Amino acid sequence: MKAWLNFSPEIVNQAVISDLIKNFDITFNILKANITPKGGEMLIEISGDQAQDGIKYLEEQGINLTPAKRVVKKDEEKCVDCGACVSLCPVDAISIDEDWKVELDDQKCIGCGFCSSSCPTRAIKLAD
Amino acid sequence: MKTIEEINQKIKDGDAVVVTAAEMTRIVRDIGADEAAREVDVVTTGTFGAMCSSGAFLNFGHSDPPIKMSRTFLNGVEAYSGLAAVDAYIGATQPHRDPKVGLEYGGSHLLEDLVRGKEVELLAEAYGTDCYPLKDIHTNFKLEELNQAIMVNPRNSYQNYAAATNSTEETLHTYLGTLLPKMGNVTYSSAGELSPLLNDPLFKTMGLGTRIFLCGAEGYILGEGTQHSTEVDRVNGVPVGSAGTLMLKGDLKKMDAEFLRGATMPEYGPTLYVGVGVPIPVLNSEIAHQTGISDQDIKCRVLDYGVPRRSRPAVLETNYHDLRSGSVEIDGHEIQTSPMSSFRKALQVAEKLKDWIEGGTFFLTPPVERIPSKGQTVKPLQIKRPSILVKDLKSKEPITTTPQDNISDVARLMVDNNINHVPVVDKEGKLMGIVTSWDIAQAVAKDVPELTQVMTKKVIVAMEEEPVELIARRIDKYEISGVPIVDRDNLVKGMITAEDISRLVCSHQNKGDGSL
Structure with a gap:
């Protein structure tokens, strides 16, 4: 846990x-x-x-x-699935699925914040 | 084989066969270009990427009393008002006027807010004329209240683009996103096989007047975009790097925020995500062949953005199939990739355009004038005003000292020559360190006998061939008051101080030239 x-x-x-x-x-x-x-x-x-x-x-x-229930939160409305975050994740918690949608695996996430600070549409927030 | 008129008749009759560029790739692979040309009428392309060269002309309407706006701010973002009284152009990359907001809300965000129907603050300043007496205005408006809001994007939909990586030790923030140190990732931006200009690489079907999908509404191609280039390396008939571009227009009032998004590339600035889809009429098998291009066939170079020059070295030639797989291999290491432009949205653009055509609400237009397919190159900007180099500064003979000299001799040297900095050199005259009058004062106060104990050993220097502007920035960055000038062999040639630079600036100002 x-x-x-x-x-x-x-x-x-x-x-x-x-x-x-x-x-x-x-x-x-x-x-x-x-x-x-x-x-x-x-x-x-x-x-x-x-x-x-x-x-x-x-x-x-x-x-x-x-x-810790959630480490990061992705606002699905704001996210345009550009994938800018995918290669920045040090633990492979972000992936692009077969429908080209960006998926965030909260279980793997360690909350480093790299994706959130690099998101062009500010769609990813670190949970408190 | 087919004409646009014939295809339009089929669209009208509900008989047109329309496929997306991704579907066309499979069709051509399965049945060949000749058969595909017979079966398919229209191929719809799509891209949804960050396109900085975007914006919109707005007409606010006349107030009473009237105003001739000379500066205009929309939600704090300046729009260019050097046009008629109440016209302005809001550019996507313009940052907010308040440095605290800065890059987080810019022209692109304002455009999205307008499209979403949000109320926007308008602040305008004017100098006042007999016919336009009002000198300032402060009001709110919504998009629907404007007379016109016409998106005109000078450069969109790049035909291919380089991928980026970073060989340096530091993270870089670029228009291609965040680049991790030591080639920690690769970013790319083209939609590959879905991208409009990669499906018609020599612009045989498009030009001024071509009706397109632009941000969820009908738009038009106005012609080639800025930096349009045709004389480039090609593989499989398509450029391997940035080449052709489009200038586009559309009605902002009809657009959909699903296909237009304000964004900020971190520490780079605002940019607009624009959805563009160009329909390509399959007039013959050559066009069918071109629209059958696959991600595998489209090559792309990975450039090292760690080199901050106009032409950056390529570290890898790859293709969009590999880039889209999630990683590429550089020097035996598997490196993660990030698309930067949304393939999901690009597909949605192509699908939406397909729906419109199949539904009989969107008809194709032949171009009035085609986009140039040869003879176009991108010229660089030459800096014609020569910069003043360090060696051009009138420098006195260098006054130096050696490590063996005692403190009081150095103090005398400073007083006699009216200087505050003395480079410390070895027997050959090579730089070893530097002492300032402050160091000497410290040595006296603390009774330090050796010069080497008070001198700074890690010295910031100026090279003779460097522009003085660069040295001014260096002196400021390291918060120092002067730097020794050295040649390639580290031999001391003189000193350049903050005072020298301020004197240089003053002499230029006296000549009526404010800058260096």
Whole structure:
């Protein structure tokens, strides 16, 4: 699952993530992180046998976890299917289907924002 | 074999056989050009791409009291008003007047808003005359309230176009979209086998007066577009790069925003996505053969846009079949491609035009004058006013120092010669670093004994053959006050300072020439 982790200023100096990886059998991928001494947030993808235990651990450590439902949103009215975004996606989450329509795979998306900043009609927005 | 009149009669009778250019490619492949010419009457083409050279003439009508508009702003985007009192031309790429909005809303977005029937703000300024006393106007209008809104696009529907990649270390933002560093992607723009001018490469069926599909309405070809070019490399009868172009007109009031979209190429600027479809009458088997061209047959060069010059080097020759597959191979690496123009919309254009003709509401017109198919080349713009080169500046003998010199000697050198910069050179006179009077002051204040400890080692320099304008931009970019002039061997030839440049600008202004 993909989720946003919210770090409060009190815990930013604790090695929570490395403890998590040491103690649980999980696969853990950091997609995005912005953490300062004033706290911050991190978008992660977590899977593996002990993923649920790991999530519980994170919550116990005082990290607020919200599952990320959507990473990007495409406005179908604005999109003209030009395909400018297709070659910019680092994880192949954007493709052109057999009807030449541009499709965005939210499951693969890591929210890098490259497509959204390069869209000529501003049809792609990063979800909050 | 067939005439346009005969085809029009068939359209009238509901008997015309109309296919899209994509369908025609399969038909010609299956039954051959001769048979296809007998069976098919009209091939509809289509493209939906960013076409910067687009815009519209607007006539606002006369106010009371009347005004002769000299500057006009529509939703903050300037339209050209150097025409009669209430005429203006709104160009697609004009950015918003407010730099904060800048490239995000421009002429193209305004055109889309008009077509969508939105109310638009009109601000106009005038100098006032006896017959047009009003000096400014501030009002709103909708497209339907204008007397005329006539789209006239000086250059649309390019016959093929280069694909782009970027060999540099930095991301580039171009009119062909975002180009990732180290050839991270390839972008292309032609609709390939659907593209109007690739289906009639020598313009045998089109010219002034040809009725077309333009942004969802009927439009016309006015003739060749600007930068129209015919003397180009061809493979399979079609150009391998940009060649022919069209000048088009249509009634903005009848257009559909489905086929006209305002857009912004990031960090490049506004541009208009224009839907164009040209019907090609299949008069004989030669025309059938041409309209049977496939993506595979249409070659395209991938140019390196990392080279910021007029002619960019080609890194690959490919074709639209490969480009459309999603990736091409360059130097053994698979590189993702992006179309930039919408093939889906291009198909919709061709299908819509087909529906109109099949439905008996759209008839073909023979051109009054054909588009030139030979003798057209694109001339470059020569910069005839020579730029002033660094070596042309009267430079004094270079005053330099060596790393062994002590701080107080350098301080004296500066005071005696009334200078603030001293290049540090080795025994042969090659540049090693630079010290400024500020560096010397620091050395004294902090009691630093060695010159090498205070000098700047990574020196921004000027070459003798460079234009002075370039050096002015460099001094500004790096926030420095002067640069040493060096030759190819890194030997110091002099100094050029911000003061030298301001003096040069002043002397030019005194001669009545404001710029360098």
